[in-house]
Every structure is written in structure tokens, then in C-alpha cells.
Amino acid sequence: MAKVFTDDDIRVILKKEMVKAGGLIKWAKLNDIPISRVSEFNTGRRPASPTILIALGFARAIVRCRDMPVKLPPIEPEEGS
Numbered sequence: 542m543a544k545v546f547t548d549d550d551i552r553v554i555l556k557k558e559m560v561k562a563g564g565l566i567k568w569a570k571l572n573d574i575p576i577s578r579v580s581e582f583n584t585g586r587r588p589a590s591p592t593i594l595i596a597l598g599f600a601r602a603i604v605r606c607r608d609m610p611v612k613l614p615p616i617e618p619e620e621g622s
Contacts, residue, residue, distance in 0.1 A: 543602070548585075548589050551589050551593075551594065551597065552582070552583065554597055555568075555579075555582070555593065556583070565580060572593075572596040574592045574593060579593065
């Protein structure tokens, strides 16, 4: 089963990678991502963009929490089935 990471978790990983690269600007340039986009995510003003996630080896997914009540509309059978 895949592990679930929050934006805060990704932010911690990004900060470690930025230190390895020599800073935010160097990491952004190394990964061809606008510096402003990295900065806005790093400071918590925006969620992680797909380009940041991909550069860190992640992909965004939708997770359903089983404990949350979900009311789904009934599924109508297709004609001819």
C-alpha cells in the first residue's frame, strides 16, 4: 500500500533537497521550475504543484477516508444492459 504524504511532509522533503542543491533558487533552476512557484509552496502560500511533486519523485492522488460518511447517488443501469 502506498504511503500518504501531506503538503507539509512534501515541504520537509523539499527543504532537505534545497539544502543539498545549495538553496531554493539553485534547486528551482536545477529542476526548471519557476522560483516563485517553489517559494510560494515552500512558505505555505500554495499547494505543491505537479512539477514540484514530479521533481521530488511524487505524484498527487486522491484518497478516500473510509470513516467519512459518503452519500453517493444511486447508479442508474445503462440502457441495453
